[in-house]
Amino acid sequence: xxxxxxxxxxxxxxxxxxxxxxxxxxxxxxxxxxxxxxxxxxxxxxxxxxxxxxxxxxxxxxxxxxxxxxxxxxxxxxxxxxxxxxxxxxxxxxxxxxxxxxxxxxxxxxxxxxxxxxxxxxxxxxxxxxxxxxxxxxxxxxxxxxxxxxxxxxxxxxxxxxxxxxxxxxxxxxxxxxxxxxxxxxxxxxxxxxxxxxxxxxxxxxxxxxxxxxxxxxxxxxxxxxxxxxxxxxxxxxxxxxxxxxxxxxxxxxxxx
Amino acid sequence: xxxxxxxxxxxxxxxxxxxxxxxxxxxxxxxxxxxxxxxxxxxxxxxxxxxxxxxxxxxxxxxxxxxxxxxxxxxxxxxxxxxxxxxxxxxxxxxxxxxxxxxxxxxxxxxxxxxxxxxxxxxxxxxxxxxxxxxxxxxxxxxxxxxxxxxxxxxxxxxxxxxxxxxxxxxxxxxxxxxxxxxxxxxxxxxxxxxxxxxxxxxxxxxxxxxxxxxxxxxxxxxxxxxxxxxxxxxxxxxxxxxxxxxxxxxxxxxxxxxxxxxxxxxxxxxxxxxxxxxxxxxxxxxxxxxxxxxxxxxxxxx
Ligand SMILES: Cc1cc2nc3c(=O)[nH]c(=O)nc-3n(C[C@H](O)[C@H](O)[C@H](O)COP(=O)(O)OP(=O)(O)OC[C@H]3O[C@@H](n4cnc5c(N)ncnc54)[C@H](O)[C@@H]3O)c2cc1C
Ligand SMILES: Cc1cc2nc3c(=O)[nH]c(=O)nc-3n(C[C@H](O)[C@H](O)[C@H](O)COP(=O)(O)O)c2cc1C
Numbered sequence: 001x002x003x004x005x006x007x008x009x010x011x012x013x014x015x016x017x018x019x020x021x022x023x024x025x026x027x028x029x030x031x032x033x034x035x036x037x038x039x040x041x042x043x044x045x046x047x048x049x050x051x052x053x054x055x056x057x058x059x060x061x062x063x064x065x066x067x068x069x070x071x072x073x074x075x076x077x078x079x080x081x082x083x084x085x086x087x088x089x090x091x092x093x094x095x096x097x098x099x100x101x102x103x104x105x106x107x108x109x110x111x112x113x114x115x116x117x118x119x120x121x122x123x124x125x126x127x128x129x130x131x132x133x134x135x136x137x138x139x140x141x142x143x144x145x146x147x148x149x150x151x152x153x154x155x156x157x158x159x160x161x162x163x164x165x166x167x168x169x170x171x172x173x174x175x176x177x178x179x180x181x182x183x184x185x186x187x188x189x190x191x192x193x194x195x196x197x198x199x200x201x202x203x204x205x206x207x208x209x210x211x212x213x214x215x216x217x218x219x220x221x222x223x224x225x226x227x228x229x230x231x232x233x234x235x236x237x238x239x240x241x242x243x244x245x246x247x248x249x250x251x252x253x254x255x256x257x
Numbered sequence: 258x259x260x261x262x263x264x265x266x267x268x269x270x271x272x273x274x275x276x277x278x279x280x281x282x283x284x285x286x287x288x289x290x291x292x293x294x295x296x297x298x299x300x301x302x303x304x305x306x307x308x309x310x311x312x313x314x315x316x317x318x319x320x321x322x323x324x325x326x327x328x329x330x331x332x333x334x335x336x337x338x339x340x341x342x343x344x345x346x347x348x349x350x351x352x353x354x355x356x357x358x359x360x361x362x363x364x365x366x367x368x369x370x371x372x373x374x375x376x377x378x379x380x381x382x383x384x385x386x387x388x389x390x391x392x393x394x395x396x397x398x399x400x401x402x403x404x405x406x407x408x409x410x411x412x413x414x415x416x417x418x419x420x421x422x423x424x425x426x427x428x429x430x431x432x433x434x435x436x437x438x439x440x441x442x443x444x445x446x447x448x449x450x451x452x453x454x455x456x457x458x459x460x461x462x463x464x465x466x467x468x469x470x471x472x473x474x475x476x477x478x479x480x481x482x483x484x485x486x487x488x489x490x491x492x493x494x495x496x497x498x499x500x501x502x503x504x505x506x507x508x509x510x511x512x513x514x515x516x517x518x519x520x521x522x523x524x525x526x527x528x529x530x531x532x533x534x535x536x537x538x539x540x541x542x543x544x545x546x547x548x549x550x551x552x553x554x555x556x557x558x559x560x
Contacts, residue, residue: 002288046320047318049317049320049475050317050322220523227300227314227329228314228315228324230314230329240329
């Protein structure tokens with residue numbers, strides 16, 4: 001966990017409203033694990049006040065380059081989209097826990113909307129172990145699916161959109177369930193909107209497949225200090241766990257959906 | 258020399274963390290040596306574990322934030338077992354913030370902490386806006402009688418220095434400030450967050466699960482300055498400032514308005530190195546202006 005100023009190498013629009021920001025961060029690249037996130041200071045005059053969390057989209061130890069992938073959602077991300085090569089970005093990280101790669105399993109990665117952001121790094125890590133991953137990407141419409149070509153480097157990609165403009169016209173659970181029916185030895189890794197994750201959790205339970213989900217909650221400190229980002233868990237000792245420190249990755253069966 | 262004194266407590270510099278924004282110091286120790294701080298003020302603890310409010314608990318507002326944590330903590334026993342042994346390793350003072358549902362609970366907490374050597378002082382949180390007390394849901398520090406009762410009860414149970422942390426949610430701070438002083442408080446900390454509401458126009462819902470929360474950050478600095486100055490003029494005991502201190506200049510402004518020490522809160526979230534940077538900034542200012550003692554600046558506001 002470090003705080004540093006990272007030099008931006010490139011900030012490229014890769015889909016409508018979606019940006020891929022690359023920056024120099026050798027220490028982060030060396031330390032970050034798939035599923036972890038960073039908090040970036042999106043400086044404006046007065047607002048936003050707090051840092052904004054983003055999953056580590058990619059980290060390359062050799063070049064020392066890290067990436068985030070973000071969608072313009074409000075003021076902070078709008079300011080971030082205006083930064084360009086040569087600018088310095090104030091970053092804290094790596095933060096949170098990471099996905100545990102279930103060795104020997106057939107890996108099913110499921111990303112919905114911007115939930116794909118931390119999953120590229122995971123897909124690469126699984127690919128590096130030499131094991132196979134199936135990557136399910138879903139969005140409202142074709143334009144929202146970013147980074148498709150890069151995902152394809154790390155496994156078979158199965159696409160679905162709500163309007164049918166790319167891949168199958170359905171929600172992510174349709175192709176996912178089909179795959180789970182024929183694969184008894186799968187492990188699920190998912191990130192996306194809450195309703196999607198609840199659905200993936202239900203599928204995981206139905207097919208007795210270990211399921212890890214990466215959650216989002218508004219947060220302040222990002223490191224377990226302020227108790228600001230609770231998620232309700234099925235646990236005798238405590239009602240809540242913190243997304244920033246105990247997560248963002250949780251076992252789906254531990255969450256009160 | 259930037260050292261300062263709060264009753265019998267000597268601090269190497271006037272910078273403390275603010276309760277609830279620094280945990281028990283562990284996470285920040287990864288960023289800097291806690292020994293650089295005058296004191297670490299811990300997250301408020303209660304007798305029993307508290308789960309806190311339902312999410313969302315945080316929202317961003319112009320120049321600040323609104324929170325409704327609801328004093329989530331694991332209780333005093335857990336605190337003594339885990340936080341104190343860790344903090345003992347650092348060359349800084351440890352201030353423990355406490356809260357209870359009534360004067361007796363505050364007294365009991367003080368009694369338990371009184372025997373802990375690592376605890377240098379106790380801050381009595383009389384002003385958390387995220388927990389309701391009594392039928393009319395007012396804050397203890399909005400009532401000078403409740404405040405006096407609680408401070409007196411804590412005083413009875415400990416010899417350690419005690420600070421009373423007050424709310425700005427009163428029309429006049431003088432009665433409650435004087436009541437705390439009379440009941441034996443060694444210092445006053447002010448202000449806590451300001452009760453606030455943030456809404457989402459699109460969904461027509463409040464931003465926070467608890468509906469209301471407490472506003473903190475730069476946005477509340479002018480309010481805090483006013484209360485620090487008024488309290489400074491109302492009592493003889495030292496004032497510890499809290500509210501919107503984002504940098505060394507802010508901290509120095511509070512000292513000018515009468516503060517003997519300052520607490521850094523929300524700034525820790527924006528910049529994890531805020532505390533040590535503010536210490537450095539105060540030292541530099543004192544050197545450059547040949548200020549040899551904090552009292553040369555403290556309360557020297559020219560009217
Ligand atoms: C652990 C974690 C990892 C994340 N990773 C990514 C990522 O890789 N790429 C990406 O595009 N986004 C990611 N997000 C969401 C991203 O942080 C928010 O979109 C961003 O903070 C919005 O800031 P803003 O100032 O632009 O918008 P605001 O004006 O603050 O808000 C705009 C909208 O975004 C929502 N929002 C604000 N903060 C958060 C938050 N912390 N989590 C979820 N929603 C929020 C608000 O409720 C509102 O609807 C992540 C969030 C978390 C908690
Ligand atoms: C997330 C958060 C949690 C807080 N928790 C506590 C607490 O447990 N006890 C307390 O006395 N004050 C608490 N406070 C108030 C701060 O200690 C401080 O008085 C207030 O935030 C104003 O200072 P600031 O503007 O520098 O943040 C909390 C503030 C924040 C933002």
